[in-house]
Amino acid sequence: MVLRSPLYKNQVKLSAKFTEFAGFEMPIQYSSIREEHFAVRRKVGLFDVSHMSNVWITGSDAAKLISLTTVEDTSRVENGKSQYTVILRENGTIIDDTIFMHLGEKFMMIPNAGMNQIVTKWLNEQAKNYHLKAKVEDVSHEYVILAIQGPKSKETLQKTTDVNLDSVKFFDCQIVKVAGVECILSHTGYTGELGFELQITPTRKASVVFDALLSAGEEYGIQPIGLGARDTLRLEKAFMLAGNEFEGGRTPLEATLGWTIFWDHEFIGKEALLKQKEQGTYQRMTCLECVEKGIPRHKCEIQKDGIVVGNVTSGTLSPCLNIGIAMGYVAPDKREVGNILDIMVRDKPLKVKVIKPPFVPKDWAQKHEEIATR
Amino acid sequence: MTHDVRDGLKYTKTHEWVKLTGSKAKIGITDHAQEELTDIVFVELPTVGKEIKKGEELCVVESVKSVSEVYAPVSGKIVAVNTKLDDSPEIINKSPYDDGWLVELEVKDKAEVNTLLDATAYKKL
Known part of the structure; x- marks a missing residue:
C-alpha cells in the first residue's frame, strides 16, 4: 500500500511530480530540483515532510x-x-x-x-x-509535518503567527498558532538555512496552514519544495540521511556523530561504542568533492591506488557548487583533508578530494548571487 | 502534458530519436525523455571511432537525482559526439532535437532505421 500525505491534493494542484519514498507517495519536485534548491538557499521554501514519523x-x-x-x-x-x-x-x-x-x-x-x-x-x-x-x-x-526553510522563512512565518519569532531560539520548541491552527513549532530544519518545522494535528487543518504560508511567502518568492531538493540541500551541508548513511549498520562513531554522545550516562549500545572507540580502526564518514567532471552515487566504491578503502553512501551534483559531491565511509588513514581518492563510477575512477564538512558553508548562496538558478 | 514529437525523425520505445541523413544518423533523447529527467547536469559521451551495436549503452545522461542510460537505436560507428554537452549539458533540456543531439553514427545497415517507430507511432506510446 502506498500512503499519501493529507496534502496530496494541494500538491497535485501545484503540479507536483511524485515519487515513492519509504512507502509514501511524496512530491519529488514541483518546478525543478535546481530552482527549488536555490529558492531555499536564497529566499524561502515550504516542504511537506509528513512521511516522517511522530x-x-x-x-x-x-x-x-x-x-x-x-x-x-x-x-x-x-x-x-x-x-x-x-x-x-x-x-x-x-x-x-x-x-x-x-x-x-x-x-x-x-x-x-x-x-x-x-x-x-x-x-x-x-x-x-x-x-x-x-x-x-x-x-x-495523526500529524502533518511542514518545514519552512530559507533566509526569508522567519518573515514568512511571522506573518501567520502571533508568537514573536525573535524570541524563539535555535532548537526551541513550543505550541503556537499558525494561521489560527494549533501547531508544535520548532526552530529546526534539514537544509542548513534559517528555518522552522511545524507538527500539525488534526491533519485536516494542515491545508489551511500550508496555503497560508504559501500566500504569506509570495512577496519573498516562496516555492513548494520536493524531496529532490530536500536531498541536495541536506547533502551540501553533509547532514545524514538515515536510509543511506546508516545502511547496513553503522555506529555514531563511524558516522562522525561522536558529538551527540553523552558518555556520562548509561545507554543501550554504550559498551559496544567504548570498545570500538578503543580499537579506533573503524571507517569514518568522510566528505568528498570531485576535482573532475562526474557525479558519484550511492554504493560506488572508494579506492586509493586501486585498493578499496570505502564506499559512497550519498552522492549528487551540488547545485550551488556545480560539481559532484559525496559522503561515504573511508578507512581512518585515508581520510585526511586534501587527500585525493578515486570513486569508481561505471568502472572508471573519478578523482575526489577529502574536504572538511560542510560542502557549502553558511550564507554561501548570498555571497554568490551571480550563480544563476538555470 | 503534451510533448514535442518531430515528424521525419525515427523513435524508440526507450525515448531516443534518430535523424538519418545519407548514411549518417544523429541520435538524441526525445522531449518527453528530457522532461522526465529534468535538470540534466552531466553527460558521459562515448569515444569517437567506437563501434556500437543496436541496444548497447551509447551514453549516460544524469540529472541531479538520476542516472539514465541511452541505448543505441541502431548499430554503427561513432563519427561525432556533441562536445558542447561537456560544459552545457542543460542544452538537452532546452533543445532536445536540435542543439541537444548526443552522438552521430555512421550507420551499418540503413534497413535497421526503418524498423524504428515513426512520429505517429511514437506519439501513441
Whole structure:
C-alpha cells in the first residue's frame, strides 16, 4: 500500500511530480530540483515532510527511557528544547537518528519515514525490560509535518503567527498558532538555512496552514519544495540521511556523530561504542568533492591506488557548487583533508578530494548571487 | 502534458530519436525523455571511432537525482559526439532535437532505421 500525505491534493494542484519514498507517495519536485534548491538557499521554501514519523513518549519515566535508548542525557534537555540524537542497538549500530522535543511532561520524537513502528516497538520493549513507567505511542498518521526553510522563512512565518519569532531560539520548541491552527513549532530544519518545522494535528487543518504560508511567502518568492531538493540541500551541508548513511549498520562513531554522545550516562549500545572507540580502526564518514567532471552515487566504491578503502553512501551534483559531491565511509588513514581518492563510477575512477564538512558553508548562496538558478 | 514529437525523425520505445541523413544518423533523447529527467547536469559521451551495436549503452545522461542510460537505436560507428554537452549539458533540456543531439553514427545497415517507430507511432506510446 502506498500512503499519501493529507496534502496530496494541494500538491497535485501545484503540479507536483511524485515519487515513492519509504512507502509514501511524496512530491519529488514541483518546478525543478535546481530552482527549488536555490529558492531555499536564497529566499524561502515550504516542504511537506509528513512521511516522517511522530511518536509520543509519556509517563513519569519518559525522560529516563529516552536517555536509555539514545546517546543523549535527556536530563540536560530543558523543557521547550528540541534535541538531535541517535537510537542504538546493543551492538552500537544506529537504528535511527531523530529529533525529540521536550514539551512539558511529554516528549515528541520524530523518527524517519517508515521507522515509526520499529522505533515505537523498540522503545516500548526497552521500557518493559528496564521496568520504566513510560508509554510510547505511534501517532504518525495523526500529524502533518511542514518545514519552512530559507533566509526569508522567519518573515514568512511571522506573518501567520502571533508568537514573536525573535524570541524563539535555535532548537526551541513550543505550541503556537499558525494561521489560527494549533501547531508544535520548532526552530529546526534539514537544509542548513534559517528555518522552522511545524507538527500539525488534526491533519485536516494542515491545508489551511500550508496555503497560508504559501500566500504569506509570495512577496519573498516562496516555492513548494520536493524531496529532490530536500536531498541536495541536506547533502551540501553533509547532514545524514538515515536510509543511506546508516545502511547496513553503522555506529555514531563511524558516522562522525561522536558529538551527540553523552558518555556520562548509561545507554543501550554504550559498551559496544567504548570498545570500538578503543580499537579506533573503524571507517569514518568522510566528505568528498570531485576535482573532475562526474557525479558519484550511492554504493560506488572508494579506492586509493586501486585498493578499496570505502564506499559512497550519498552522492549528487551540488547545485550551488556545480560539481559532484559525496559522503561515504573511508578507512581512518585515508581520510585526511586534501587527500585525493578515486570513486569508481561505471568502472572508471573519478578523482575526489577529502574536504572538511560542510560542502557549502553558511550564507554561501548570498555571497554568490551571480550563480544563476538555470 | 503534451510533448514535442518531430515528424521525419525515427523513435524508440526507450525515448531516443534518430535523424538519418545519407548514411549518417544523429541520435538524441526525445522531449518527453528530457522532461522526465529534468535538470540534466552531466553527460558521459562515448569515444569517437567506437563501434556500437543496436541496444548497447551509447551514453549516460544524469540529472541531479538520476542516472539514465541511452541505448543505441541502431548499430554503427561513432563519427561525432556533441562536445558542447561537456560544459552545457542543460542544452538537452532546452533543445532536445536540435542543439541537444548526443552522438552521430555512421550507420551499418540503413534497413535497421526503418524498423524504428515513426512520429505517429511514437506519439501513441
